[in-house]
Amino acid sequence: MVSRQPFTVTGASAPDRYVALCRAAGDGVRRDVLCVLRQESLGVLELCRIFGVPQPRMSHHLKILLNAGLVQTRREGTYVFYRRAISDPQDPCHDLHMSLMTAADQLALAKLPARRLAAVHRERARQSQAFFTQHAAELHMQQARIAGYADYAECFDTARRQARIADRAQVLEVGPGDSPLLAVLAADYAEVTALDNAAPMLALARERAAASNVHFIEGELDALVGSWDLIVLNMVLHHMPSPAAAINNCAALLHAGGTLLLADLCTHQQTWARKACGDRWLGFEPADLLAWATSAGLVAQSTSFAAMKNGFQVQVHTFTHSKLTAPNRAVK
Structure with missing residues (x-):
């Protein structure tokens, strides 16, 4: 690391x-x-x-x-x-x-640079959406070269248990893809929402978790309306156009006292992941994730690291929101 x-x-x-x-x-x-x-x-x-x-x-x-x-x-x-x-x-x-x-x-x-920055984010998001739309079917084979959920499930589940999320919780997973995690969440919590901006990836999620308590939404995180007790970013932040903005949007969608559970790669230099897996960012330094979460009003609760595999290491973080009132939509 x-x-x-x-x-x-x-x-x-x-x-x-x-x-x-x-x-x-x-x-x-x-x-x-x-x-x-x-x-x-x-x-x-x-x-x-x-x-x-x-x-x-x-x-x-x-x-x-x-x-x-x-x-x-x-x-x-x-x-x-x-x-x-x-x-x-x-x-x-x-x-x-x-x-x-x-x-x-x-x-x-100023308004003009702010609009242009938003346009840069939209272009990055379009590129990511196009990649996953085109490569959804074979993506799991490439991602297995980095880390499958089984490689860090123990770390992730420990963090989830320590967060003490109630069984009746409303849960949002962003970008679930074909990971088995969505089915785990559906079995453990009352209501789960799966969000993805690429229709083929959302179809894979439906195949993985077809439970009646799972709702599927095709769209962008910054346009989502609602509030949740637990939001999960599982190996998805390194695809986001602006990781800091994504964390900020998640914070705005959390209920008071809600939890953000985040798993992603530590910084690496394996550039093949850009072309093979559509990775925009080659992992993150824990200090950057902490700084972005703190700026969004979140409080760090736990951090853990899974064992290194093929030159990659997964970090798992839990953050809680201490805000007194929760807005009903993310900040655009």
């Missing part, structure tokens, strides 16, 4: 760091980039599209942010994504770094 580390700028004195940070944040485009990267990992072409900036100019802005230690890159095979850097507490300019990020978080993204 790879843990995300603070980003350290080497070879710069404290006064130079101060100047670099102020200079990097003192530009409108770079300020907006920091704003949009609050919970996003984006490629340079996606950032160009969002802000209507030519690639050479955007690359120049990103280089300044990178050299100042405000952003860092994550390489996944031939893909390079930009995201906010974690400040090193030992950096003499740590407080300034954190203040700049806090200030960026208080700024609302």
